[in-house]
Amino acid sequence: KKKVAPYEPHSFLRASERAPGSESHHSIQGQEELNEQMRMIDLADDDLELLRRMKPAIVRNIDEITDHFYSSVIDVGKLEQIIVKHSSIDRLKQTLREHIVEIFDGSVDNRYITKRLVIANIHKKVGLEPKWYLSAFQNLQNVFIGVIYKEAFNDAERLKMVQTLTKLLNLEQQLVLE
Numbered sequence: 001k002k003k004v005a006p007y008e009p010h011s012f013l014r015a016s017e018r019a020p021g022s023e024s025h026h027s028i029q030g031q032e033e034l035n036e037q038m039r040m041i042d043l044a045d046d047d048l049e050l051l052r053r054m055k056p057a058i059v060r061n062i063d064e065i066t067d068h069f070y071s072s073v074i075d076v077g078k079l080e081q082i083i084v085k086h087s088s089i090d091r092l093k094q095t096l097r098e099h100i101v102e103i104f105d106g107s108v109d110n111r112y113i114t115k116r117l118v119i120a121n122i123h124k125k126v127g128l129e130p131k132w133y134l135s136a137f138q139n140l141q142n143v144f145i146g147v148i149y150k151e152a153f154n155d156a157e158r159l160k161m162v163q164t165l166t167k168l169l170n171l172e173q174q175l176v177l178e
């Protein structure tokens with residue numbers, strides 16, 4: 001099975017291309033480790049291709065995904081307070097929408113990783129504890145899987161889509177735990 005090209009240090013997370021703000025990945029060693037993390041979850045070229053094929057279905061259902069996400073978040077009193085204090089539901093729905101759609105561009109490159117590290121840091125600053133962050137990802141995953149089934153792909157394709165999707169969500173959680 002063909003491994004994703006970005007695993008190669010020459011094409012992925014090169015030190016020379018690092019965007020500012022990616023403090024936790026400023027060493028070559030950190031970048032190589034991230035490549036190893038991706039290898040470990042078996043993220044490969046075919047996953048990235050599949051993400052791109054899934055994109056229209058996700059875009060069609062983006063409101064359902066973000067609405068469900070935020071209604072579950074504001075059900076938790078202390079999370080709602082964090083949002084009210086630092087932002088607003090409407091603003092966050094919009095940023096989450098962009099964030100989600102971008103996953104399905106299937107370009108896990110330096111920019112993608114850096115952006116997610118920055119967002120993880122923003123959440124640390126607003127005092128969002130990792131347990132809530134991880135709960136939020138599970139919530140997101142539940143809705144995603146529902147959407148995949150609703151969109152009626154065939155069985156084999158659904159299985160692959162769920163596997164691919166969970167890899168990408170897991171990668172994002174790995175970045176949050178950095």
Ligand code: HEM
Pocket residue numbers: 073078079080082083086087092095096099119122123126128132133136137140
């Ligand atoms: C900001 C995504 C969970 C509260 C953001 C931003 C994104 C994002 C893309 C925008 C960052 C920017 O302004 O550039 C996510 C994802 C989550 C998640 C993918 C989990 C799957 C949560 C949860 C809360 C939360 C559970 C509950 C309190 C906030 C707040 C900001 C923010 C308050 C704005 C911070 C600011 O503008 O100062 N999030 N979020 N997020 N998120 Fe989340």
